[in-house]
Amino acid sequence: MTITDEKIKEEFQSLPEDFWDFKLSTTHDLTHGLHSYPAMMVYPISRNIIKIYKKYQPIETLLDPFMGSGTVLVEGMLGNIPNIYGVDLNPLAVLMSEVKTTPLSSAQLEMIEIHKINLSKIKEQTIKVSDDFDKYVREELRLDITAKKGWGDSAHKYIDNYFNNKNNNYQHFMNLGFWFLPKVVIQLQTIKNFILHEADIAVRNFLLLVFSETVRTTSNTRNSEFKLFRMTAAKLLNYNPNAFEEYFKILNRNVEKMKDFMCYDVFHSSVHISYEDTRFLNTVPNHSVDLVITSPPYGDSMTTVAYGQFSRLSLQWLNLNDPNQQNVIDIDKTLLGGKPYCNKQQWALLGSQTLTETLGRIADKDLFRAYDVFGFYIDLDKCLYSISNKMKKGGYQFWVVGNRTVKLQTLQTDKILSEMAQKYGLKYLFSFGRNISNKTMPSLNSPTNEPGARVRTMTKEIIVVLKKE
Ligand SMILES: C[S@@+](CC[C@H](N)C(=O)[O-])C[C@H]1O[C@@H](n2cnc3c(N)ncnc32)[C@H](O)[C@@H]1O
Numbered sequence: 001m002t003i004t005d006e007k008i009k010e011e012f013q014s015l016p017e018d019f020w021d022f023k024l025s026t027t028h029d030l031t032h033g034l035h036s037y038p039a040m041m042v043y044p045i046s047r048n049i050i051k052i053y054k055k056y057q058p059i060e061t062l063l064d065p066f067m068g069s070g071t072v073l074v075e076g077m078l079g080n081i082p083n084i085y086g087v088d089l090n091p092l093a094v095l096m097s098e099v100k101t102t103p104l105s106s107a108q109l110e111m112i113e114i115h116k117i118n119l120s121k122i123k124e125q126t127i128k129v130s131d132d133f134d135k136y137v138r139e140e141l142r143l144d145i146t147a148k149k150g151w152g153d154s155a156h157k158y159i160d161n162y163f164n165n166k167n168n169n170y171q172h173f174m175n176l177g178f179w180f181l182p183k184v185v186i187q188l189q190t191i192k193n194f195i196l197h198e199a200d201i202a203v204r205n206f207l208l209l210v211f212s213e214t215v216r217t218t219s220n221t222r223n224s225e226f227k228l229f230r231m232t233a234a235k236l237l238n239y240n241p242n243a244f245e246e247y248f249k250i251l252n253r254n255v256e257k258m259k260d261f262m263c264y265d266v267f268h269s270s271v272h273i274s275y276e277d278t279r280f281l282n283t284v285p286n287h288s289v290d291l292v293i294t295s296p297p298y299g300d301s302m303t304t305v306a307y308g309q310f311s312r313l314s315l316q317w318l319n320l321n322d323p324n325q326q327n328v329i330d331i332d333k334t335l336l337g338g339k340p341y342c343n344k345q346q347w348a349l350l351g352s353q354t355l356t357e358t359l360g361r362i363a364d365k366d367l368f369r370a371y372d373v374f375g376f377y378i379d380l381d382k383c384l385y386s387i388s389n390k391m392k393k394g395g396y397q398f399w400v401v402g403n404r405t406v407k408l409q410t411l412q413t414d415k416i417l418s419e420m421a422q423k424y425g426l427k428y429l430f431s432f433g434r435n436i437s438n439k440t441m442p443s444l445n446s447p448t449n450e451p452g453a454r455v456r457t458m459t460k461e462i463i464v465v466l467k468k469e
Helices: 003-013 043-056 071-078 091-100 106-140 151-163 182-195 201-218 233-237 243-262 307-317 344-350 353-365 367-390 413-424
Strands: 061-064 083-088 270-275 289-294 391-401 426-435 460-468
Touching (some): 003 043, 003 460, 043 071, 043 289, 061 071, 071 083, 071 091, 071 289, 083 091, 091 270, 091 307, 106 182, 106 201, 106 243, 182 201, 289 367, 353 413, 367 391, 391 413, 391 426, 413 426
Parallel strands (some): 061 083, 061 289, 289 391
Antiparallel strands (some): 391 460
16 A cells, blocks of 8 residues: 555544435435436535545546446536546436536526426417326226226327327337326327427437436326336326426426536536446546446346336337337346356356355355346456456545345445455455435335335445555
């Protein structure tokens, strides 16, 4: 360790034990609050890491290789870092990060005001049309809007018949009616078509992000959960969302947050956002990164956080998924740990004694669960390799990780990560812990994908600090 390393370590370790909990901090101000996302990083974590690190080493380039909703990137801008890179394999995360890191000019804010005025002019008429259509579906066709069949799986048929949808004003995707009431489909589609007329790309993306949040709040999902669970039939029958009201409410909120963000000096960073798999990381130049701050997925989205499920309805409405909208790409299968890796012989190759021993104990109970777990770490190891290649010598990495439990065995990801990293010239320096209190993920989660069936997941996170040698 150099003298600077010692000093950085000393400063981090001199902080009070609960310093990193940020129990009382609000986490949704500025552009951080433009859209919800599972397991968002509590932003004071990255803000304080940047503040402390900057005292000792300059930061030319910051990278978050699992940027999610873009928390670290926004903090990089507020910290005046010249180059900022963010990568994610979820197209909704890419849209969110783009919008959150793109300050709008006053001319662009004016365009949004005009959009609001023009959209309100067609609000009453659209609501009338959507109410009539809703009535037609429920009363004339006598369809049960809570059933899986009929409106649930063939909404497009009824829409086409009613509206004579020759010019494809209404889009289709699988189970559209299962997730949206008849009137909501018509309202959402009208708002979306209106947004698409907006020529300015930054303004259009800003509005599409508002639309995405509106999709979520007006869908038939239970909004208290990040996974896709539908409301009960009894609840649905009395459910009466108004997409226009929701959209205007979220739009006004987001405009205020963007204005607050623009009061800060956030115009000096060059932000590069990519839709990419961090196992490859081709969009970030080699040997360019001074600082990485990131929180990787916990692995095993079935039992922890399902980014794909959370994003699916927005991706379908925004056509950010499969272009023909028939086959929904299961994003969760493409992310880290999306596939099992059935080769026991390779367990030791990752270079982590802790991992090899834990996999052995899991395999004694359930070999296939061990393969699942190994699939995650083999992917994480590939990311360590690719990220390591992007680092400048002497650069630091701060990894915020949680240690989940599989078959009653704790996966000590902090330790496993440090052990695996060594072979890529990444030296473990120190780590510190935090209690999860504000993080936007449920501490109670469904292990079986059944609504209501819940177990306690993680309540602590560990921040592991590595250095590129
Ligand atoms: C814990 S979240 C990051 C949350 C983020 N710190 C925030 O504040 O919103 C992990 C992210 O990793 C992304 N991810 C998972 N596997 C990936 C891969 N192979 N390449 C790039 N991103 C990936 C997920 O889509 C998810 O957005």
